[in-house]
Amino acid sequence: MENKPLNIADLTIAAAQFAALGSEQRLAVLRCLVRAGPAGLSIGMLGERTGITGSTLTHHMKILTSAGLVAQQRQGRSIICAAVAFDDVQRLSAFLLNECCADAQPEKDGGPHG
Amino acid sequence: MENKPLNIADLTIAAAQFAALGSEQRLAVLRCLVRAGPAGLSIGMLGERTGITGSTLTHHMKILTSAGLVAQQRQGRSIICAAVAFDDVQRLSAFLLNECCADAQPEKDGGPHG
């Protein structure tokens, strides 16, 4: 596996994405969206399904969208949210495996640098 | 497909683990530990490499260990920390892929998404 340098920007983005996932409610929201598929769900529906109040939901959605995990799109009076860009998620998943499981595969890392 | 119910406990654990990863500093710590391999690093060394103060580091380590991402073990006067149980991390990674990419695998609906 390539030993990519992983700069500060990467760390910042990864941290933000993990942080966005670090909430039961947001995880529940994301789960609803994933199950809803590409059609997505409106904020209102999301609120009904998760029991989260409107303003609180808006707050969480901001975090999820700014982390790039969810996309929003106006459709009439509603805002439709959908789980997004699996590229990002897969990258995040790969990050986990690379960063946390590097040891699972024999690595020829010489020493501390970076 | 395996449409497992994903109970509250799972969500709670996953959220805690993601939250533990949701910090640049903790990510940096984890990275050090991964690179250090099974031998791990002491708290002191970790502090030197990351520039994080002792007490702050202790704080972060508590979060990482309680999330099950890092294990600590006394060795003489030092506490040796090591990235842990790749099972957990792989499970977390799988969680990401399952929960966030359920739509990515063309099952039978074949719906396009942007």
Next chain:
DNA sequence: GCTTCATTTCGACATATATCGAAATAACTC
């Protein structure tokens, strides 16, 4: 333009997290 519906912003508050330095604990050496 007023009304209705859907969402966001605002103001407020409670709780959680991050951070530090100093003091306390634990382990080893003598």
Next chain:
DNA sequence: GAGTTATTTCGATATATGTCGAAATGAAGC
């Protein structure tokens, strides 16, 4: 047991997050 080293706990403080309800905004319909 005193001294040294490594880590944790404690107390303090700053910032961030989660939460709510009410008011404001945006969109559609009359």
